Amino acid sequence: MNSPGLATVREGVTDLLVPEGFSRKGPGTKTGEVFYNRQMEFGRDISVMFGRATLKEGQRILDGLAASGARGLRMANECGVRADFELNDRDLRAAVLMKQNAEMNSLGHVKIHCRDLRSLLAEEQFDYIDIDPFGTPVDFIDAAVQSCKNNGIIAITATDTAPLYGTYPKTCFRRYGSLSSRSPFAHETGLRILIGFIVREAAKHDRAVEPLLCFHADHYFRCHARIRNGAARADAAIKGLGYVVYDRKTMKRQVLEDLPKKNYAGPIWARAMFSPEIVKKMKATGDLGTSPRCAKMLEAWSEEMAMGPGYYVMDDLARKTKLAPPKLQEFVGFLRESGAQASRTHFDPKGIKTDLGASELLKLYKKHSKRTSSRRKSNV
Ligand SMILES: C[S@@+](CC[C@H](N)C(=O)[O-])C[C@H]1O[C@@H](n2cnc3c(N)ncnc32)[C@H](O)[C@@H]1O
Secondary structure, three states, X not given: OOOOOEEEEEEOOEEEEEEOOOEOOOOOOOOXXXXXXXXXXXXXXXXXXXXXXXXXXXXXXXXXXXXOOHHHHHHHHHOXXXXXXXXXXXXXXXXXXXXXXXXXXXXXXXXEEOOOHHHHHHHOOEEEEEEOOOOOOHHHHHHHHHHEEEEEEEEEEEOOHHXXXXXXXXXXXXXXXXXXXXXXXXXHHHHHHHHXXXXXXXXXXXXXXXXXXXXXXXXXXXXXXXXXXXXXXXXXXXXXXXXXXXXXXXXXXXXXXXXXOOOEEEEEXXXXXXXXXXXXXXXXXXXXXXXXXXHHHHHHHHHHOOOOOOOEEHHXXXXXXXXXXXXXXXXXXXXXXXXXOEEEEOOEEEXXXXXXXXHHHHHHHHHHHHHHHHHHHHHX
């Protein structure tokens, strides 16, 4: 029987005791009880898949802001690697609950800490550090990049999406030292601002960041990145920073190395956000509760990972040309047949990534629309 006020939930093949009134949707709210948000199950499924593809025997793995222990315990239970898993939360009730959850899943060997994460990171070194805070992760990133071993991995969540999307550019500038701006592809710009910030925080310590798997889902951003020692590597990573310029009227967008005068967001991370090797290794197996969604996400990432920053949204193309939007997949195929690079994107179900400029894309949009309407007429 459950202790009073607690309910049992199952994620993947892990059982978890969580407060009965847990959040089921959205970013979740601080309830005064130990935090658990069911909607983050998808993000934890991704952590399990990513862990299966990257973790190695004997490594030291920390879930730094663990709450009920959902993520760290699932990784310990489901990644299939014999490593030293450790969980931390400064809230004593969380530490007690994660201990109970560890025992319930026969994971009594998992080490529990009840400390301020920054002091733990200042004293210990880990191969993998997960940071999943309420809101912004900025308080922890400097400590995490210093505590991460050479060639280790940090996995960071940010749920302060409004500043990063460009709704509050000044807040974004204060937190991340980077200006955000609203645009049809603001989800991607926000994620790239977060990566750019991590790159700069690491560079202060002569350490380089290599993004391995960075994505947006629901109400949050997740960034998995490798940390490597070396001032020259850190300099090379800094070269991956840039600014994105967007003109709403013409839909033109550009990524520049130097600070533009207006209409820009940045600095952002302007290079690849995925490791093709790791994405290829990740499998949406049937034991994961959100397996179909994981499979779709893996497909979208595989398709878009070679493309550069920014994307167009079909509704904007339709508005600009006054022509109804075609089926997305069909239009992507048409662009490719026309010799362009094109893909869907996980950031937006109506988004298209392409190497084409706005005017070339609009021309092809009109051509495609003409072609499909004459085909429709000849079928009548
Ligand atoms: C969003 S919750 C973590 C959710 C959890 N990772 C999951 O998957 O369910 C954030 C947690 O960070 C803890 N926390 C906040 N600041 C902290 C700090 N400075 N040191 C340690 N824990 C902290 C809170 O007590 C809370 O349990």
